[in-house]
Amino acid sequence: MIGGGTDAFIGAIHRAAAFMDNRIELVCGCFSIKPEISISSGKQYFVPDDRIYTSYQEMFEKESKLPKDKRMDFVTIVTPNFAHFEPAMMALDLGFNVVIEKPMTFNLDQAKKLRDKVNETGLTLALTHTYSGYPAVKQAKQMIEEGKLGNIRKVFVEYTQGWLSDRVELQGENNATWRTDPKRSGKGGCVGDIGTHAWHLSEYITGQKVTKVCGELNAFVPGRPIDDDAAAFFEYDGGAKGVLMACQVAIGEENALKIRVYGDKGGIEWNQQEPNTLLFKTSTRPTEIYRVGNGFMNDASKFNTRTPGGHPEGYIEAFANIYKNFSLTLDAKLNGETPSKAMLDFPNVNDGVRGMQFVETMVASGYDENKKWFDWVE
Amino acid sequence: MIGGGTDAFIGAIHRAAAFMDNRIELVCGCFSIKPEISISSGKQYFVPDDRIYTSYQEMFEKESKLPKDKRMDFVTIVTPNFAHFEPAMMALDLGFNVVIEKPMTFNLDQAKKLRDKVNETGLTLALTHTYSGYPAVKQAKQMIEEGKLGNIRKVFVEYTQGWLSDRVELQGENNATWRTDPKRSGKGGCVGDIGTHAWHLSEYITGQKVTKVCGELNAFVPGRPIDDDAAAFFEYDGGAKGVLMACQVAIGEENALKIRVYGDKGGIEWNQQEPNTLLFKTSTRPTEIYRVGNGFMNDASKFNTRTPGGHPEGYIEAFANIYKNFSLTLDAKLNGETPSKAMLDFPNVNDGVRGMQFVETMVASGYDENKKWFDWVE
């Protein structure tokens, strides 16, 4: 693991998610750019002293010299956006598979290089678009693949939070500081941080790709040098239209990611804050409440479920599904087998490239007051 | 009453709403362009035989010749959009106050003429933007006036229905036929029918006026000659930004009007399908559930509430609030008094003009693929 010291939020989630299924062990790491924090964190995580490193370069070098059955199988990168690319490239070069936080890189150019490297090495890269890991989301995706919604017409996807309603980045709020600093976050603020999740979810569930964007970006909080609000109209390649809303100044909202998809036969609605429920709507029958863990759920949902109905699964379990499927894929490849579609069901380097394209397209469109529609940046 | 025969939906709602508070009596009417339906409807509504008319012209002429204490005090017009203007003008010319369905007229020009006539005669015109009649909506409006939300930043307003998911207008669905026919509905389909409600609600609650629009219109159902879906970005004169979604092909949705408003101090959320609940959100305290009918509700809400908390009020009660306030205003004027702010709290001819401007602006923007932002049509 690179990053994820005891002072960081997302690293702890990665570890809980990775450990949950008893398939993954934390064997080494460089947990902070501050050596003392890396060491104290590693000790607290029960990592052997000689495998707690103080730079990722050192880690990769030493680990790559260990015998195959001793060295780490993959590395998780949970640093701020600007520090994703170099360690990921180095990992791939030295033969390590990679799990990486989104957005995948600092800019689109890096993303494409990473994609080329993955293709060249044949290694596996997982991107933690967590929300696609929920079983109810898998249910929705499979229902659409099976035609239960008919031709998709309209997508509403929204992701609202309130934690940036004040300028908390000036008050020492760690998670806010780098996210609102274009030098560390990249061109996109809100659009990169949560807009990417919302956009990705819409492509993941519908199986359609956005081709055109009419976007709007706002920075509502005085003095903030990057967007804290974004909206867009979408056109998808399968004929659907969409509206995206992403807002980090929706005061009082926690983490309100919600998607609705309407076809000519049926519609679905899913809300991340009650993630075990999926509504299915038609024109002639009562709306149905699909609940995770029940016998009537489909295969994709069941493959990613740990508990029976009514025993709620949450964010960490969704996260764990990415790790579980990633590790099943690694195992299959290690055994010379072809991973199944179910094993490969995690966001990968291609999602990462498209994510950076999404940010680029939104930034181009959002800051242009004249031109209405922008083609997807390639 | 003009229109509202036994074969129409909205007329029955008008009557129930008008009667509820025992302030209004149905004394005469021309309930259909088909004489036999007008007559049979009038009988069924207990209207005296000699005051059931078979044309509105006849009605206005005869009623205007009755002594003041006998003749009707106002007329309600519930015909399709194209048949609003003429009877309304005639009513005003002959000294009758008017209640009229939205959108107020067939086009903007008519709307302005009606406004001029109202100003000229000093009579009162109420427009049934029903949703502004809900007590929880009044609560929200007053909270914003009092500064409880601070400066408003972002508005999300959405109105989704599914009943036009198929081409029901070809299957004899009465309410659909004229709404999807530009000759009877006007330029706007979905945008006029429900988009106007959503837009109006956003201006009513925030007290801000839209100044710029970036709009999108779609006709998803093959062969339909008018929009059945609309979306827009808004700029408001008070600095807020907004996103509007209106969709009549959101299959399985009933009448899902919902608004969220976020300021720099607080936010509110209201959902028409559970209309007695208003959520109030801040950054530091638990979200509060304001429920209609409780002692802690504000004056504007209480003035428009009939039952104690937990005895749900609904659509007809919201409608009745427009009639009640309209009739209180008429009474005050009859008595030579100045109606209070609370009495005047119903949509009027100015809302009607702005509603037609909204449709014009949306149509201009929605069908333009190049220009991003449109100024509000004046």
Add this chain to the structure above:
Amino acid sequence: MIGGGTDAFIGAIHRAAAFMDNRIELVCGCFSIKPEISISSGKQYFVPDDRIYTSYQEMFEKESKLPKDKRMDFVTIVTPNFAHFEPAMMALDLGFNVVIEKPMTFNLDQAKKLRDKVNETGLTLALTHTYSGYPAVKQAKQMIEEGKLGNIRKVFVEYTQGWLSDRVELQGENNATWRTDPKRSGKGGCVGDIGTHAWHLSEYITGQKVTKVCGELNAFVPGRPIDDDAAAFFEYDGGAKGVLMACQVAIGEENALKIRVYGDKGGIEWNQQEPNTLLFKTSTRPTEIYRVGNGFMNDASKFNTRTPGGHPEGYIEAFANIYKNFSLTLDAKLNGETPSKAMLDFPNVNDGVRGMQFVETMVASGYDENKKWFDWVE
């Protein structure tokens, strides 16, 4: 109307409910035992001066001398419990039909006399167990009649309020004063006021009658001379078992009436505070959300619905269904026709007698610390 002056809550509801369908007019009344309030109330309700009375005896005498087509058709009695019986008997004796608030009388003996009088005169008495008037409740009842739930096993019915959490009856809260005074309310406090509604709803929906009761009564607020909380186990004649909870010290609750019924094939859940939704549950399929006003609702529901789906109906509309069906029944009888099952679908004098039996049985059981099960009092 007897009672229901401008200082009373429930009278206003009765009037709104009665007027809504334009089938009923308020022609006369004695609105208070205080003459000046009766007169001022009557004027405010647009009742002609000569038909505003200052005693109900005077009203009945004078009205009964009017010609048939002029005099009132029925009387609504909305006085406190102790003042139900005498005016109701007098009304029936003089040939007037009756609408009466629940509980029907002050004690069981009066209830039986009233039943005998109704049977003897052939007149019609409606009892306002409002909650049975909701269209979603009708839906549930018909589904059970049709066997959609199979054999009923278990009923949970609960009705919680918080308004008596403090001793508001000492603080001049009008509605509380007589309800907590055994001399005006009768033997039962909470059990009579809201327990009866909950019990009635369970019998109405299931079509089964309670035969045995194990009850508990509590007076939680110090000094209160009557129960403010009640609970019971039930056995029903069709084999079901039940649990009833009624509580008026459930602080912060408004009017939380809720029922769940489980059979061997399916179950339903309904909540009065979101009255347009009925959940239908089975063991093998997703739970279905039946929503009032949609095409898939059953006949009993549709017969009692005024608005399309998503236009919420509320408490007054449920109330109005009792008045509407009562008035359809009166009309049919006036025309010498037999009222249909749908017309007769309102609580009647037999429900009133059973309601008083319920109170008697609960009081007997609730204050007995030793004996577990009590047979239904006859």
Add this chain to the structure above:
Amino acid sequence: MIGGGTDAFIGAIHRAAAFMDNRIELVCGCFSIKPEISISSGKQYFVPDDRIYTSYQEMFEKESKLPKDKRMDFVTIVTPNFAHFEPAMMALDLGFNVVIEKPMTFNLDQAKKLRDKVNETGLTLALTHTYSGYPAVKQAKQMIEEGKLGNIRKVFVEYTQGWLSDRVELQGENNATWRTDPKRSGKGGCVGDIGTHAWHLSEYITGQKVTKVCGELNAFVPGRPIDDDAAAFFEYDGGAKGVLMACQVAIGEENALKIRVYGDKGGIEWNQQEPNTLLFKTSTRPTEIYRVGNGFMNDASKFNTRTPGGHPEGYIEAFANIYKNFSLTLDAKLNGETPSKAMLDFPNVNDGVRGMQFVETMVASGYDENKKWFDWVE
């Protein structure tokens, strides 16, 4: 671990819960009474071959001979009820701490012996009443301790499931078979399986102990030799009264555990199926929505929370809190420190004894048709 082979549900949950915080490793186990399943399960769980055992006796003997820093620190027992006592006693005798599923033993006598053994050895026993591990439940408990609800008056606790609506125990449903067999489950069916959770939650949150019970037990499914439904009235030692409902034939319900507690100052409501929300109600202010992970939550809640607001935690996280606090307690004791109140916040052997007393009291009362109130069995 004893039990929890690959064919069992609850063992997998225990493992995920234990691993989540990277504080606990699975080092050995006897996972089934069938040797081949124990071995294949152990391999799948990455347990070293020489520490996969085929009897628990063998496991305890061999593990106890390992050096202190090698042998297991505690054992988790997840066998059916009848096979809890012997391994737990043997574990304690040999110096191992214990985590055990509820109900703690097959009968009350065993429970008391286990309590004596725990007291004698000074070892630690945790009982997995999972639901007390939720952060929102901790919030409620602390609020009541702090007096935010005032004197507690009424508790409603309910736990409904539908999975035993048919006689699935005859259709090879593993989890049902032993639970409905008195020889393996003990005297209580539903009352032991889920009634104990509901009762425990009520004592945990309120801090009051039940002293008197009026209970009812039913076996609704024909042929079932044990209760599948239970209800009770409670009296608590702090003056509160309660109603408990536990039902496993509530068809269509998943795992609907819900508790409401009303005091003279405030009330709370919590629903296990949306576990991150706690409602707080008062008589004069809007109901407040306490949501887990926010800054305004109290210490007890925060100590047991892993994610920020809106990143839902679920059942496994609640389970993990028991393991986490248990392991913190073991660590403190190992280091010669006194565990803090927060560390000791997990159900222990005393809860286990009271749980068995609850079953005994309910069975005595539930099958007695004459006597109303039963004192708590000691």
